[in-house]
Structure formats: structure tokens, C-alpha cells
Amino acid sequence: MAHRTDSARGLCAHRGGILHFRSDPGPHDDPGSFEFLEDGLLVTADGQVASIGPARELLSALPSDARLVEHGDSILMPGFVDTHIHYPQTDIIGMGSAPLLDWLENYTYPAEREFSDPTHARAVAEFFLDELLRNGTTTALVFASVHPASVEAFFQAAAARRLRMAAGKVLMDRNCPENLRDTPEAGERDSRELLEAWHGRGRLLYAITPRFAPTSSEAQLASVGRLARDFPDALIQTHVAENLDEVAWVKRLFPRARSYLDVYDGYGLVRERAIYAHCIHLDPNDRARMAQSGASAAFCPASNLRLGSGLFDITAADAAGLRFAVATDVAAGSSFSMLQTLSDAYKVAQLSHQHLSPLRAFYLATLAGARALGIDNCIGRFAVGMEADFIVLDLRATALIARLTARARTLSEKLMVLISLGDDRTVSRTYILGREARAAAMMRSGSAARS
Ligand SMILES: [Zn+2]
Numbered sequence: 001m002a003h004r005t006d007s008a009r010g011l012c013a014h015r016g017g018i019l020h021f022r023s024d025p026g027p028h029d030d031p032g033s034f035e036f037l038e039d040g041l042l043v044t045a046d047g048q049v050a051s052i053g054p055a056r057e058l059l060s061a062l063p064s065d066a067r068l069v070e071h072g073d074s075i076l077m078p079g080f081v082d083t084h085i086h087y088p089q090t091d092i093i094g095m096g097s098a099p100l101l102d103w104l105e106n107y108t109y110p111a112e113r114e115f116s117d118p119t120h121a122r123a124v125a126e127f128f129l130d131e132l133l134r135n136g137t138t139t140a141l142v143f144a145s146v147h148p149a150s151v152e153a154f155f156q157a158a159a160a161r162r163l164r165m166a167a168g169k170v171l172m173d174r175n176c177p178e179n180l181r182d183t184p185e186a187g188e189r190d191s192r193e194l195l196e197a198w199h200g201r202g203r204l205l206y207a208i209t210p211r212f213a214p215t216s217s218e219a220q221l222a223s224v225g226r227l228a229r230d231f232p233d234a235l236i237q238t239h240v241a242e243n244l245d246e247v248a249w250v251k252r253l254f255p256r257a258r259s260y261l262d263v264y265d266g267y268g269l270v271r272e273r274a275i276y277a278h279c280i281h282l283d284p285n286d287r288a289r290m291a292q293s294g295a296s297a298a299f300c301p302a303s304n305l306r307l308g309s310g311l312f313d314i315t316a317a318d319a320a321g322l323r324f325a326v327a328t329d330v331a332a333g334s335s336f337s338m339l340q341t342l343s344d345a346y347k348v349a350q351l352s353h354q355h356l357s358p359l360r361a362f363y364l365a366t367l368a369g370a371r372a373l374g375i376d377n378c379i380g381r382f383a384v385g386m387e388a389d390f391i392v393l394d395l396r397a398t399a400l401i402a403r404l405t406a407r408a409r410t411l412s413e414k415l416m417v418l419i420s421l422g423d424d425r426t427v428s429r430t431y432i433l434g435r436e437a438r439a440a441a442m443m444r445s446g447s448a449a450r451s
Contacts, residue, residue, distance in 0.1 A: 012434060013062055014042045015055050016071030016392065019411070020078055020382045021367040025360045027318060029412070034359060035382075036411055042076055044388040047433030052382045071392050074428060075414075077362065078380050079138025079389040080338040081369025082327050084237070084277040084298035086143040087128040087154060087167075088112045088121075089331030100243040100307050103332065109177050112170075115145035116179075121153035129157050129165075133437045135336045136391040136427035139369065139379055141237055141275055141298075141327075142167040143209055146180050148190045155198050162202075162432055164379055164387065166235050168209030169194055173220045176211075188223035195231050203387075205373070207235035207275075213250050213263045225267035235273045235373060238264065241286070242278035243309045261286040270295050273374045277329060278303075279317075280310040287320035296372035297324040299364070301344035302333035311352050325368035326361070338365045339422035346419060358415035387433060393418055394428040401426065 018040030025033040041058040043050040043066070051058060062068070089111055096107045115121045121144075132140060144150040144167050151169045158165040171187040172180065182190070191208060199206035208227045210216045216224070228236055241247055241260050250260045257263040261282060264270055272294035279290070279297035290297065299312045317324050327333075328341050335341060342361040349356040356364075370380025378387050395414065396402035401421050408414040418426055430437045 010434065011043065011045045011050065011063060011066040013058070013066055013068045014044070014071060014076055014390075014392075015059075015068065016040065017073060017075040018042055018052065018077070018382070019075055019362065021363045022381065024368065025357065025363055027315075027355060027357075027360070029357050029359050033363070040076070042382060042388075042390065044431075044434035047388055047435075049382050049384055049386045049388050051384060073395055075393045075395065076390055077393065078366045078370075078382060079391050079430065079432075080136050080365045081325065081373070081380060082132070082137045082140040082338060083275055083296070083325045083369045083372050084300055084327035085140050085330050087125060088115050088143070088145045088150060090124050090128050090131070093331045094334050095331075100246055100309060100332075101249075103307060108331075109180055112145040113177070113179060115147050115150040118149040118153055121145075121147070121150045122157065125154045125157040129161055129163065131336045133161070133430045133432075134427065135338065135424045136393075136430055137336065137338055138389040138391070138430065138432060139164045139373070139375075140166070141207060141235065141369075141373060143211075143237065144169055146170045146172060146182055148194060151194050151198070155201075155204050158204060159202055161437065162435075164203040164205075164375065164389065166205035166207045166237075166373060168207035168235070168237065171208075171210045171220060171224060172215035174215060174217050176215050184217065184219040184223045187220060188227060191227055192230075195227070195234060199231065199234055205235055205375070206231075207237045209236075210238050210269075212239040212246070213260065214246065214253055221263070221267045221269075224269060228268055228271070233273070233374075235275065236269055236271070237275045237277070238269070239278055240264065240276040241281040242304075243307070244281060247281050259283060259286050261289065265289065273372075275372050277327065278309065278312070279322075279324070280304060280312055282316075284316070284320065287316060287322045291321040291323070294323075297322060298327040298329075298372070299324045299345060300327045300329035300333055300341075301348040302335055302341050303329035304348065305344055306334060307332050311348050313352065314349055314354050314356060315352070323368070323372060324364070325372045326364040327369075335423075337423045339418060339426055341365075342419045343422075358412050358419055361419055362415060388431060389433065390431050391427050392429040392431075393422070393426055397422070397426040397428065
């Protein structure tokens with residue numbers, strides 16, 4: 001009887017290496033911060049984690065009709081969480097090389113204009129989500145465009161894939177092209193309608209999304225503050241202190257604010273579940289204020305290197321207790337791959353004479369993101385009852401990776417190989433609520449199947 005019940009629940013056991021985090025390993029790889037099972041078993045049922053532990057202990061208790069999937073020496077870990085990405089910029093990856101403000105004008109805005117067409121928005125949302133899944137990203141905090149239909153299209157595509165995703169309509173009412181402008185009133189009304197329709201619907205979350213301070217009037221920022229107050233459990237996402245010209249521009253636009261971050265703080269936007277992309281040119285007061293408020297930084301190394309914006313200061317963030325997670329920032333970042341983005345994060349740390357260990361890098365790509373979004377009780381680690389979104393990283397994805405992981409003596413060395421050489425090929429499978437998502441996604445995106 002017990003067996004039949006388990007079978008009906010779709011009990012499935014995944015055997016392989018298993019790595020997940022309980023807390024931030026910090027600069028010194030705190031040994032209590034993670035669990036690594038060299039020969040582990042992750043059992044899922046009803047889309048959730050049913051149990052996790054050493055294979056030798058759990059296999060004997062497994063009902064005979066449970067499905068067993070052998071992953072060999074691959075490493076299973078929670079799906080990646082990308083805390084900052086723009087889906088309407090999918091088609092401008094790699095275009096242009098200008099600094100931030102010129103890049104917005106010449107590439108971003110023209111691309112986002114196309115999202116007034118819901119058919120276009122739908123097609124790009126489908127492609128974007130499949131690309132995320134191919135790269136092992138199971139949750140992301142996503143900018144749509146200024147058009148409410150772009151958010152609808154995104155959420156519909158995410159719901160069809162049963163994904164835990166967060167997104168919001170961009171708010172901008174000045175200093176941008178006329179045909180991408182909303183008004184404080186229309187932006188607030190549209191955001192409210194989208195919040196009521198989508199926030200907490202299934203696995204979806206809404207993020208209140210002012211693009212950045214320069215493109216919102218004081219009246220619009222006040223409306224954003226009202227939304228944040230009326231929907232305290234919604235997310236907030238925006239950009240701060242990315243580029244020095246941008247910081248100087250904000251100073252001219254908001255002369256009374258103590259700093260760029262202080263502009264947002266003045267409207268009640270610095271709080272838990274608020275995620276600020278970049279946070280490069282902050283001062284100690286800003287970092288302390290973010291840490292104290294529970295707001296998080298999205299560290300976007302690929303984007304910061306590509307646009308020449310500057311280097312995120314990991315040591316200063318740690319000293320202040322400022323929480324941060326890693327993000328791709330497509331399309332200023334030119335890869336959907338969190339593995340490639342971790343490689344850039346490592347190099348940013350090196351350029352600053354700082355250190356990012358491979359263990360901590362994987363924490364920043366998984367549990368740190370779930371924490372920033374306030375959903376670490378649902379995703380980002382493995383525990384009984386958590387949602388079973390996970391990925392399989394193939395230690396033999398390429399001939400070179402196979403050579404190097406075979407020579408690696410420790411878990412950290414293996415992880416360093418994956419960071420240095422990994423990309424979408426390294427993610428052999430992606431599971432959403434216990435079901436494999438890869439096959440359909442790969443077919444839709446036209447890639448060759450891998451065994
Ligand atoms: Zn961005």
C-alpha cells in the first residue's frame with residue numbers, strides 16, 4: 001500500500017554527487033555552510049524534495065517501484081538563481097561596446113520598443129526562458145519592458161513551464177525616448193493591475209521595477225514608494241551606482257539626496273526583497289544602510305567588465321554585512337550562463353586583489369539569490385518539502401573538462417574547473433518541480449541533443 005502511494009506521488013530518486021549550501025561560506029569557506037555528498041541520493045515526490053542523504057543509507061529504504069536515475073559522478077545542485085536580467089534585451093547580446101548611457105540610447109531602447117507588440121514579446125519570452133533552462137537557471141529576477149503586455153507575455157510563458165520567476169514592468173517617465181515613456185499615474189495603475197493579477201499566482205512573483213533614478217521623475221518615484229508600501233511582500237528591482245557618469249547625472253537630478261542610493265531610500269525603496277543591480281560606486285554609508293535594511297546587491301561581473309563600469313567590491317560588501325548574489329545582466333552581460341558569469345566574478349575579485357573561492361561562487365549563484373528574493377524557504381537549497389528545482393553538472397561535459405576534473409583532488413578544484421571552463425554544455429539536465437525540462441527546451445531552441 002505504501003508503495004502504491006509513493007508511486008502515485010511520482011517518487012523519483014536521483015543518485016550522484018550532491019552539493020548545496022546552508023549559509024554563506026564567506027571568504028574562508030566555512031565548513032558548516034555547505035553539504036557535499038559524494039555518492040548522494042536526492043528523492044523527489046510531488047515536485048518537492050522528499051529526502052536527501054548518502055545513497056548507501058537511503059537506497060535500502062527506497063520503495064521498489066520508485067524510479068532511480070543514476071547520474072554517475074555528475075554533481076546535482078539547486079538550480080541557479082539569476083538576480084538581475086533583462087528579457088527584452090535577448091536580441092542585442094554582444095551589440096555595441098559603448099559605456100552605459102550610450103548603450104541604453106543606441107541599443108537597449110530600440111530593442112525594448114519592439115515589445116509594444118505582444119506577439120514579439122511572447123516569442124522572445126519563450127526563447128529567453130528556454131535559454132535560461134538550458135543554462136541551468138531555474139529562477140530569475142527579470143526586467144520586462146515599459147509595456148504591460150511584455151509582463152503578461154513573460155508570466156504566461158513562465159507559468160506554462162511551471163517556473164518560479166519574478167518580473168515587473170519597467171517604470172520610466174523621463175530622460176528616455178517618447179515612445180517608451182509612461183506617466184506616474186499610468187505606470188502606477190499598470191503596476192497595480194499586474195501585481196494583483198500575478199504576484200503570488202502559482203510560483204510567480206511581481207517585482208516593482210523603476211528602471212533607475214534618472215528615468216523617473218520625483219512624482220514617479222513617489223508612486224513607486226506607494227506601490228512598495230501597499231505591497232510589502234512584493235520585490236523591488238532597479239539599478240544603482242553602476243557607472244561614474246550615471247552617478248554624476250543622479251547628483252545633478254537629485255541635488256538634495258546624500259547619495260544615489262539615498263534617492264531610493266527617500267521613497268522607502270531600500271528594504272528587504274529590494275535588489276539593487278551593480279552597487280559598484282557606493283560609499284560606506286550606502287553599504288551600511290543596505291545591510292541594515294536587508295536589501296541585496298546583484299553583482300553583475302560580466303556586464304561590469306563589458307561596459308567598463310567598474311569592479312564590485314566584495315571585501316567592502318562583506319565588511320558592511322551587505323548581502324549580494326551573482327547575476328548575468330543580459331544583455332550588458334553577454335552570456336546566459338551563470339558558470340561563465342562566475343568565471344567573470346572570480347576575475348573581478350582578482351583584479352581587486354580580493355578572493356572569491358569556487359565554493360562561495362556556487363553559493364552566490366544559488367542560495368544567495370534565493371535569499372535576496374526572500375524565497376529561500378522554497379528554493380536554493382535541498383531540504384524536505386523544498387521545491388525540487390535542480391540541475392546536473394556534467395564533470396565530463398567536454399574532453400578538456402573531463403581531463404581536468406579527473407585530475408582534480410578536491411571538491412574545490414572540481415568546482416574551479418566548472419567555473420573556468422563550464423557553460424551551457426556543462427548543464428546536462430535541468431529539473432523543474434522534479435520533472436526534466438531540458439528536452440523540450442532544447443528542441444525548441446534548435447540545439448543538438450546531448451546524451
Ligand atoms: Zn540591468
